[in-house]
Amino acid sequence: MTATLLISKGKIRQATTLKEQKKDELDRNRRAHYFAQVGTWDWQINDDILYWSDEIYAIFGYQTGEITPSYQKFISAVHPDDVDSVQSAEQACMQGDKHYEIEYRIVWPDDSIHWLFESGDVLFDRDGKPERFTGIIREITRAKKTNDYYRELAHYDKLTGLPNRELFDQRIDEAITRAQHHNSMLALVFMDLNTFKPINDQYGHSTGDQVLQALGQRLKHSTRSIDTVARVGGDEFVAILEDVKSDEVLKIVENLRSLFLQPIAIDKQLFHLGISIGISLYPDDASDAEALIHVADMAMYQAKQSGENNIRFGHAVPTAKPTQAKAE
Structure with missing residues (x-):
């Protein structure tokens, strides 16, 4: 009798210990999910019941x-610009085409914008129809901001905020x-x-930097949204003008030139800049980025040689024709 009682108590203690361990494990998982900002969801598709x-x-x-x-x-909480991509990804998963994984x-x-990473999978019934959709959601707003910050450091000029040479190289190929x-x-x-070096020499690099910063802001806010204006050197800038007509290129470039020629005020001092501009056209002058840059x-060098503030169109570099050997 006593032995049976001891065994029963031992089983009770063992069962209690297992329940406590399970509870502790669930509590740890809940805390981990809370601090990692991860949540789970379960959508019963046919009944349209969603568990969070x-x-x-x-x-x-x-x-x-x-x-x-x-x-x-x-x-309804998904950003309007991301609704289509979210629903397309859901449909692809429910059709069995691919795993569901998306950022949106x-x-x-309160109208604030937040980034989420979501992944999930579909359970199908015996007839192969989607029955349940389950997955996880994780908050990634801070990570996105960090990634955007480092991406900006890699692709944008720190001084002017304009695209740098690396981003320009990407965008010219894409254009x-x-x-x-x-x-x-x-x-x-x-x-x-043309006249930036004297500003640095006379007023110092700090003033020169402020002039470039002001110029960068002017260029960012005064050009077409489809165009790219980049700083590719100390006092060198380049613009990619997309989807233009041959008879409107000069007008757009003259507007660009005027942005450089407008005086820039720094500490009540007006600074005047000169600019030389060279233009090449795709496909008239070249069909690849390297040749367009060269033209x-x-x-631009010809414009500089002919005087300040000039604009010159380039010309396609003629391809040398192969010479034929003379018949003997």
Whole structure:
């Protein structure tokens, strides 16, 4: 009798210990999800019932239990520009084409924008129809901001905020590809300051930096949204003008020139800049980035040689014809 009682108590203690361990494990998982800002969801597709773990309420800007989760509530929180991509990814997963994994933005009730990473998978019934959609959501706003910061350091000029040489190289290739696809023209504009060195020599590099910063702001806010203006050297700038007509290139470039020639005020001192500009055209002058750059650079050098503030169009470099050997 005593032995049986001891065994029973031992089983009770063992069962209690297992329950405590399970509870501790669940508590650890909940804390881990909370601090990692990870939540789980389960969508019963046919009944349109959506379950959210407690963490998801906070991820979407709500107190736990403040709203009743539903697919409509979820999709209405997705940023309008991201709704199509989210629903396309969902449909692809429900059709069995691919795993569901996506980054997208949501809009909180206070109108702030937040980035999420979501992954999931679909459970199918015996007939192969989607039955349940389950997955996780993680808040990645801070990580996105960090990535954007380092991306900006890598691709943008620290002083002016304009694209740097590396980003320019990417964009000129992309622009040529678009021009080929749409059978359109683009202009590559090389611009070199003529009177910047005297400013540095007379007033110091700190003042020169302020002049360049002011110029960068002027260029960023006064050019077409489809165009790229980059700083590729100390006093060298380049512009990619996309989808232009041959008869409007000069007008756009003259507007660009005027941005350089307008005086810049630094500490009540007016600074005047000179500019020399060379232009090459795709596809008239060249069909690849390297040749376009060469033609525009040569045209800019000719403009500089002919006097300040001049604009010169380049010309295609003639290809040498192969010589034929004389018949003996």
